[in-house]
Amino acid sequence: MMNNAFSRSATTALHYELLHQTPLGPQHVSSSKTATLLIEEKLERQSQLALKVGDTVQAGQKITPFTDRPSYTIASVTGTVAAIRPMPGDFGKHLTAIDITLAGAEETAEGPGEMTPTMTTLSEWLAGAPGKPPLHLFQSSEHGIHTLVVAGVDADLLVATNQFVIKSEMHAVNRGIDILKEATGVKRIAIAVPRDLVQGFGHTGADELKAISSAYPAASPKLIIYEAFGQEIPAGKTCEELGFAFFSAEAVASIGKAFDTGRVPFEKVVTLVDKQGRKTMVSARIGTPVADVLAAHGITTGDMDRLILGGPMTGSAIYDDQMPIQADTDAILVQDAGDVSLVSDYPCINCGECVRACPARIQVNMLVRFLEAGQYEDGADLYDLYSCVDCGLCSFVCVAQIPIFQYIKLAKYELSRLTAAEASDAQ
Amino acid sequence: MRSEKMFIVSHAPFWHNGSNVAERQFGMLLAAMPAVALGIVHYGMPAVAVIALSISSAIFWEWLMNRLTKRTITVADGNAALLGLLFAMLIPATTPWWVVLAGTFIMMVIGKHIYGGIGSNPFHPTVVAIMILSVSWGAFFDFNGALVNYDFSFNAIYPLTASKNLGPAALNDFSTLNLLMGRQVGGIGATFGFGLIGGGLYLIAKRYIRWEIALSFLLGIFLAALVFHLAAPDKYAGPVFHLLTGYTLVGAFFLLPEDSSSPVNPLPMLIYGVSAGVLTILIRNIGVYTDGVLLAVLLMNLVNPLLDKIRPKALGKVG
Secondary structure: OOOOOOOOOHHHHOEOOOOOOOOOOOEEEOOOOEEEEEEOOOOOOOOOEOOOOOOEEOEOOEEOOEOOOOOOEEOOOOEEEEEEEEEEOHHHOEEEEEEEEEOOOOOEOOOOOOOOOOHHHHHHHOOOOOOOOOHHHHOOOOOOOOEEEEEOOOOOOOOOHHHHHHHHOHHHHHHHHHHHHHHHOOOEEEEEEEHHHHHHOOOOOOOEEEEEOOEOOOOOHHHHHHHHOOOOOOOOOOOHHHOEEEEEHHHHHHHHHHHHHOOOOOEEEEEEEOOOOOEEEEEEEOOOEHHHHHHHOOOOOOOOOEEEEOOOOOOEEEOOOOOEOOOOOOEEEEEOHHHOOOOOOOOOOOOOHHHHHOOOOOOHHHHHHHHHOOOHHHHHHHHOHHHOOOOOHHHHHOOOOOOHHHHHHHHHHHHHHHHHHHHHHHO | OOOOOOOOOOOOOOOOOOOOHHHHHHHHHHHHHHHHHHHHHHHOHHHHHHHHHHHHHHHHHHHHHHHHOOOOOOHHHOHHHHHHHHHHHHOOOOOOHHHHHHHHHHHHHHHHHHHOOOOOOOOOHHHHHHHHHHHHOHHHHOHHHHOOOOOOOOOOOOHHHHHHHHOHHHHOOOOHHHHHOOOOOOOOOOOOHHHHHHHHHHHHHOOOOOHHHHHHHHHHHHHHHHHHHHHOOOOOOOHHHHHHOOOHHHHHHHHOOOOOOOOOOHHHHHHHHHHHHHHHHHHHHOOOOOOOHHHHHHHHHHHHHHHOOOOOOOOOOOO
16 A cells, blocks of 8 residues: 655545446346345344245335334345344344245236335335435434435445446436435435546536545545535534435435336345455345355355455445345455454554544544543543544554554444433433 | 354454554664664674664563563564664763663663553653663763774764864864764764665655654754854854754654654644754753753653644534
């Protein structure tokens, strides 16, 4: 990695790659035997289920497994339910997994058919569509979204999914934008695309085109708002609290396609990066096990390799290659055991590289001292924990190889639990 | 349906730029080599003995402290070796063995490990050691006395003594080229101008030190010395003389920018460097000490935590 001594920022070394030509593909991958659908609900012993093992489901069928909760998923395959099981998610989340054994012949369920562009229709059918449109932002009036940003850029490195979608499915994206305009009533819709590709977007349904720098992490939502819209998100606030809703290009394309065809799409575009760093655009149904995608592309894995859903800076490592592709799985990254970078328990030597690298101007060297000691509140009050935009550059450049980013995420999580506990005590 | 493979699961990011602590220390050892080599050429085997004893005893004290405090043995990170070498670079080649042992003990134990080891020392350990020793046994650190038995091909008076006691008129032998070529007496590794500048540029290019600190220190020395020189040219030596004598260059590249005891924010780094430079010249020209670098480094180390509170406003910070 190149180091530039005189630049204030070490981030000059990390750049998003551009898809200059519309690449071939995506190459389709099918599930071999099973598919697993995930629902963000906690499965408990006493949960009332509307679905049981042995039930048959058809591709395109809407499944609402809990009788008392509205969460749903769209079956992406035809087959029988083999298991309904609880699954732990990151940071204390609880998921419910529905394993489906594929039937020989595919039967397709009737989709929503002719749809009217309203929020009700959208959230009834498309909340789990590829790209995972954040429709919930429009359901409560508390946010007051005034600007909808269609991200034709990918926030993490190596990932090219949304760049790919906006180049190859511009028609569907435009259709989606029209529908979103009508359904949400949002006045201002902007498309964010890489600066170098901006000329390629002459006519879009959007009101504005925003050019995003290629220097990592310029494509992360908070920095897009800061740099392209000139607004600084107050520390601790979210983009939606300021009235910005981010939709990935793929999510918007999914909406467009659903209205064009009368069916909810379930083919997810995924950037597959193999051990040599070669990139392939793959499309697979939501629920397809990661192992099937790897097998279809001849990628073998072994002990001590690392499998990552998402990009190299902010993705999450998985422990099981049977994990399914989800609506927001933009990339699968495979690292060979020899390339796995590890962290250390060395103390901070105060070299200042993290301070130079931080796009949020946080004094990370001091922050990490508080976080290492578990003093999360002091870290937030004195050293700007909540200004962090979660880019991971501090860990990337850390000479002592301290897992700084992990400390930051842990601190934010612990503090959110504390706030939640205080709020429930107060009631 | 679990797979049998054991994957590594860890938190993002999954890439690292490859830098590490040991690489940094060994890079600094490498950068010091030209200056040390000329010291060995000038002072011969006694210099080799001092360097060897200093490095090995520093490593020994580090190992001992690791054992006593029941911590991981950190000798392999190269920091003890680096501090040992820096200590040897600052002292005369004739320093007795027991002074070296006492010095490295002070450096490693009082300067570094009682604060918690690498990254936690508020002062540069080597500077702490030399300052304590020169208060206790000042005679060993007087270069004129210590090196009196050597027969050099150049003027063997310590340049700063000459400037302080005899005035700029006595400095004719110390041309800029002579100083850059190391034709002056002083610490084993502190006199070779070209060597130290080359090493320093290497450190800056590799990002092993913060360039803002080194350059602003040199700027501070230059400006302060220039003011004195312009005010009274017959009393005070010129800025270039001050840049190339005493501990100026070794201080700029090896002492002042030490990671743990120096600031990391942009403005504080500049204030820290310039102030240390100005202090050095004040001490040299007005104070009682011959060289002011070590005292200036210690004083600026002291105010470093306060200085580093001046920082840019974080993203989204209100008020």
